[in-house]
Amino acid sequence: METIQLTKNMPVSSFHNFADDCIGTGRMGLALQRQYQEQLRLVQEKIGFKYIRGHGLFSDDMAIYQEYEDETGQKVAEYNFTYLDMVMDFYQEVGIKPYLELGFMPQKLASGDQTVFYWQGNVTPPRSYEGWCQLVQATLQHLITRYGRAEVVTWPVEVWNEPNLPGFWQDADMTEYFKLFKETFLAVKAVDDQFKVGGPAICGVDDVNWLQQFMAFCHEEQLAIDTVTRHFYTISDPETAGHYSYVTLREARESLTELEISRSIIDDYPEYRGLPMHITEFNTSYRPDSPLHDTNLNAAYIAQLLSRLGETSASYSYWTFGDIFEEMGVPFTPFHGGFGLVANGNIPKPTFWTFAFYKKLQKNCLYKGEHGLVTSDGKERFAGIFWNLTAEAMSFQLDFPEEVEKWCITSEVVDQQTANPLQSWHDLGEPANLSAEQRALLQQIAQPKVTTTVTSDSYSFTVQPHGVHYFEARPRKQTSDRGYDYQRVLAGR
Known part of the structure; x- marks a missing residue:
């Protein structure tokens, strides 16, 4: 597993992002x-x-x-x-x-x-x-x-x-x-x-x-x-x-x-x-x-x-x-x-x-490696993208600055198991002319897998073969409404 230590004031790496030009x-x-x-x-x-x-x-x-x-x-x-x-x-x-x-x-x-x-x-x-x-x-x-x-x-x-x-x-x-x-x-x-x-x-x-x-x-x-x-x-x-x-x-x-x-x-x-x-x-x-x-x-x-x-x-x-x-x-x-x-x-x-x-990457590049990038807005928000061109899974860990008590991580994953409309089209029999139902199904399957998690210090993830993994990390601030108890909601009582 590759570990990347992120700090608020770490040196900025050279990266010119003109992907949307x-x-x-x-x-x-x-x-x-x-x-x-x-x-x-x-x-x-x-x-x-x-x-x-x-x-x-x-x-x-x-x-x-x-x-x-x-x-x-x-x-x-x-x-x-x-x-x-x-x-x-x-x-x-x-x-x-x-x-x-x-x-x-x-x-x-x-x-x-x-x-x-x-x-x-x-x-x-x-x-x-x-x-x-x-x-x-x-x-x-x-x-x-x-x-x-x-x-x-x-x-x-x-x-x-x-x-x-x-x-x-x-x-x-x-x-x-x-x-x-x-x-x-x-x-x-x-x-x-x-x-x-x-x-x-x-x-x-x-x-x-x-x-x-x-x-x-x-x-x-x-x-x-x-x-x-x-x-x-x-x-x-x-x-x-x-x-x-x-x-x-x-x-x-x-x-x-x-x-x-x-x-x-x-x-x-x-x-x-x-x-x-x-x-x-x-x-x-x-x-x-x-x-x-x-x-x-x-x-x-x-x-x-x-x-x-x-x-x-x-x-x-x-x-x-x-x-x-x-x-x-x-x-x-x-x-x-x-x-x-x-x-x-x-x-x-x-x-x-x-x-x-x-x-969606931020303006400051903090890390640039063979398999990924991590960027920052210069404040307390991080965003990064990792990719895997190999036939084996690759694991990474991001360690976040200690100044923040908790981080909310949003991840979006595109790989052969999550956003692969080509495979689903093949599973359907490779129809040359899609029905409206088939087209809607493939549009749904083509979406990334989106998840959220909360961490106090680090974020570990695995990029599957031929996968692309995007994440954003923001400080988490609890702002519960009066009387709302999330644990009671999960317990069903």
């Missing part, structure tokens, strides 16, 4: 669906992210870019913001700001026909960079007019998505992407220099070379970029079987080295040293058909990552908040290995609670 989403057009909105409402109610980032702002299903022929037969661009307003109004309603990823290419503005995903996002450069820049500027100007300049300039801007992959950017053409980035960067800044603009939004394929070349390009072109963005996934190559991919997790410290290397590349340039690095996508698996995403193991592994990601990064956006998601097509079942924190049917997965627990 940003969350990912499927393409923007999905925000018009009722189930999408229900899932995001649940996420915002229980966690409350500041920003949301996803693909498809300029894809054809959003219908922003249009063309018509004038009286001389010339094609003229025009813009339709009907769906954009609906999406942004909904985001405003649930208290979340967009992290604007500029992409993909409208078909009428594209130089080619290459697409990606089930929903066919065009990934070719614009046939006219002037037309592309005008589209970007018109969209930003419209948003400023509708929502106010002071608000909209707080929405970060990212140029494209994973251009280092030929599937996301034609031929993974680095030179062409750098041109896109520079032209877009200058176009956005011309609208308002307060916009925070970044890239290159790369994933972990040839990422060192890409980031080195990108930083060199920005240096040579004297671009005063505001952020550097990249993605982060932590699995080995998947093995496919039917509709699913099965993966092996890398050890967390091994994966985190990638981010340390990226941080050092950025800091090699004096003018960019300390520049915020945003992880605009992260998860365990990079595929939306990995059953790992639905498990308690995923929740425990993400808990460990969240304790470390702030060491290198100013934000990190879990990919994604919900399973209304169609990159590889419409899923067949509610538990299909989707990226989301919420399974279809509005069923929280175990990893949902990892984020909910991190949201």
Whole structure:
């Protein structure tokens, strides 16, 4: 058993908690669906992210870019913001700001026909960079007019998505992407220099070379970029079987080295040293058909990552908040290995609670270990989270300050026995289409086990394999009403 001695004035450890800064989403057009909105409402109610980032702002299903022929037969661009307003109004309603990823290419503005995903996002450069820049500027100007300049300039801007992959950017053409980035960067800044603009939004394929070349390009072109963005996934190559991919997790410290290397590349340039690095996508698996995403193991592994990601990064956006998601097509079942924190049917997965627990941590970190964190409000309230990635139970003891006579401990537990809707879905026979009764049952089973206890000096607990354990400790003050005797109540007389 590991024992942790807590004192009121113990030294504060280094821990940067940005778990609630940003969350990912499927393409923007999905925000018009009722189930999408229900899932995001649940996420915002229980966690409350500041920003949301996803693909498809300029894809054809959003219908922003249009063309018509004038009286001389010339094609003229025009813009339709009907769906954009609906999406942004909904985001405003649930208290979340967009992290604007500029992409993909409208078909009428594209130089080619290459697409990606089930929903066919065009990934070719614009046939006219002037037309592309005008589209970007018109969209930003419209948003400023509708929502106010002071608000909209707080929405970060990212140029494209994973251009280092030929599937996301034609031929993974680095030179062409750098041109896109520079032209877009200058176009956005011309609208308002307060916009925070970044890239290159790369994933972990040839990422060192890409980031080195990108930083060199920005240096040579004297671009005063505001952020550097990249993605982060932590699995080995998947093995496919039917509709699913099965993966092996890398050890967390091994994966985190990638981010340390990226941080050092950025800091090699004096003018960019300390520049915020945003992880605009992260998860365990990079595929939306990995059953790992639905498990308690995923929740425990993400808990460990969240304790470390702030060491290198100013934000990190879990990919994604919900399973209304169609990159590889419409899923067949509610538990299909989707990226989301919420399974279809509005069923929280175990990893949902990892984020909910991190949201409730206090500002001062008193203890940071391999398996847990303890924080304090600087007064007499403690909160902590512990996780277990092993196959054996792990035990901990927290010793509290002696100045308080009694403590009330609230604990919330998510593990394979308490909050495991995946297992219950399996027990039900893995129904592809849930009945209303089955859906309600799984929503109930998905909740953490919540308990309270009173202690005078210490709190001992066990974290089961693949479990996540959250606790809060507050001084207990007895304020019984006149004549109320709890012991008599229990004795039934």
